Amino acid sequence: MLDRLVESLETCPMVKRGEYNYFIHPITDGVPIVDPALLRDVAAAMVKVMDLNNVDKIVVVEAMGIHIGSVLSTMTDIPMTVMRKRVYNLPHEVPVHQTTGYSKGELYLNGVYKGDRVVIIDDVVSTGGTMKALLKALEIAGAEVVDVCIAIQRGDPNIGRPYKSLVKIEVDERVHVVQRYI
Numbered sequence: 001m002l003d004r005l006v007e008s009l010e011t012c013p014m015v016k017r018g019e020y021n022y023f024i025h026p027i028t029d030g031v032p033i034v035d036p037a038l039l040r041d042v043a044a045a046m047v048k049v050m051d052l053n054n055v056d057k058i059v060v061v062e063a064m065g066i067h068i069g070s071v072l073s074t075m076t077d078i079p080m081t082v083m084r085k086r087v088y089n090l091p092h093e094v095p096v097h098q099t100t101g102y103s104k105g106e107l108y109l110n111g112v113y114k115g116d117r118v119v120i121i122d123d124v125v126s127t128g129g130t131m132k133a134l135l136k137a138l139e140i141a142g143a144e145v146v147d148v149c150i151a152i153q154r155g156d157p158n159i160g161r162p163y164k165s166l167v168k169i170e171v172d173e174r175v176h177v178v179q180r181y182i
């Protein structure tokens, strides 16, 4: 189920961003082209490894959580909300500060309320800053986080709670998949 993900990661293009080796992959960047079979593999693997019993909502992060979350949502019939970088000022909106390796900003959670059972998914975790911001927003909203699953884990970030990742990678001049969940 994850062979296509592993193979595509280990052969994906790389660019240097300063000293940082940045990998470019359809799941994390949407380029050069998103293979439907790869997207299906990732979503199907998430369905297989996650606890989705009595889950009310899937929470994803703009922008690159959206394509995976959309497929997962249509496969499971669980509604999805997107943590946005844009403020809407809707009632109950929860703003939180996000700091990643290369950016800082505000994120805004909508559509999640006290007592909701939610799962979180995203494309990649690297510093863990985005996940920490999202977990804080969900705590403020009063939601119960049932499970967290990230497609690609770069390194060993601590997000303050256990989480699952489909593959774990190390990166030098190319990507090495060092662990896979299934």
Ligand SMILES: O=P(O)(O)OC[C@H]1O[C@H](OP(=O)(O)OP(=O)(O)O)[C@H](O)[C@@H]1O
Pocket (backbone or CB within 6 Å): 061, 062, 063, 064, 065, 099, 100, 101, 103, 122, 123, 124, 125, 126, 127, 128, 129, 130, 131, 157
């Ligand atoms: O573990 P972290 O260091 O927080 O990095 C992970 C986050 O970085 C990427 O998003 P990014 O903030 O680049 O925004 P984008 O999805 O809109 O490109 C990715 O989609 C994750 O959400």
Ligand SMILES: Nc1nc2[nH]cnc2c(=O)[nH]1
Pocket (backbone or CB within 6 Å): 021, 022, 023, 024, 025, 028, 029, 124, 125, 126, 154
């Ligand atoms: N696409 C992509 N996203 C990242 N997030 C953190 N590191 C990387 C990277 O090297 N490539």
